[in-house]
Amino acid sequence: MRPHLGTLPSASLDSGTVAGLAGSVPGLIGDLRSDHAGETGAVAIYLGILAVSRDPQIRHFAREHLATAREHLARLGQLLPVNQRSILLPLWRVAGWLTGSVPALFGPCTVYATIDPVATFVDHHYEDQIRKLPADGSGGALRALLMACQADEAHHRGEARAADVALKRKLTQAWQRLVGTGSALAVAGARRV
Numbered sequence: 001m002r003p004h005l006g007t008l009p010s011a012s013l014d015s016g017t018v019a020g021l022a023g024s025v026p027g028l029i030g031d032l033r034s035d036h037a038g039e040t041g042a043v044a045i046y047l048g049i050l051a052v053s054r055d056p057q058i059r060h061f062a063r064e065h066l067a068t069a070r071e072h073l074a075r076l077g078q079l080l081p082v083n084q085r086s087i088l089l090p091l092w093r094v095a096g097w098l099t100g101s102v103p104a105l106f107g108p109c110t111v112y113a114t115i116d117p118v119a120t121f122v123d124h125h126y127e128d129q130i131r132k133l134p135a136d137g138s139g140g141a142l143r144a145l146l147m148a149c150q151a152d153e154a155h156h157r158g159e160a161r162a163a164d165v166a167l168k169r170k171l172t173q174a175w176q177r178l179v180g181t182g183s184a185l186a187v188a189g190a191r192r193v
């Protein structure tokens, strides 16, 4: 059973915990810096979608995912003092905003098709770190936090895929109805003239 972020106490992990673990987990600070930068980009992706799209379904999707990305970012922010965060955060914000806003210009399918691989990438990124962490003690607590974030990413990917399939099915059905009606009209016309 995967941990859920809401059930994990937010006060149990902080930068002191990470400093204590950093000696025994190689690359831990860099990993967490990349997570924090990634979640900064994720927040910007959903803000970018919301800045452009007027589609109610996409806006609902983006608002929900924005709340989750902000929660992930807040939790990761507790683990990293400002001086350990990426100095390129402004760049990740711009890149994220463009990754959300540009697909949103082309419509819902493009947005879902963008979120799917992004969430898959983040899922694997968290998985690599989870494997490096011990299962118990403060390492276990950090592991549970990353697993909860990972589970949210997998959920986002599932939602994006399901919405994409549903939307494509609707478009296909609308097209099929149009072809059917067009054929019937052609036959009716050809009977007369």
Ligand SMILES: [Fe+2]
Pocket (backbone or CB within 6 Å): 039, 042, 068, 069, 072, 149, 152, 153
């Ligand atoms: Fe996230």
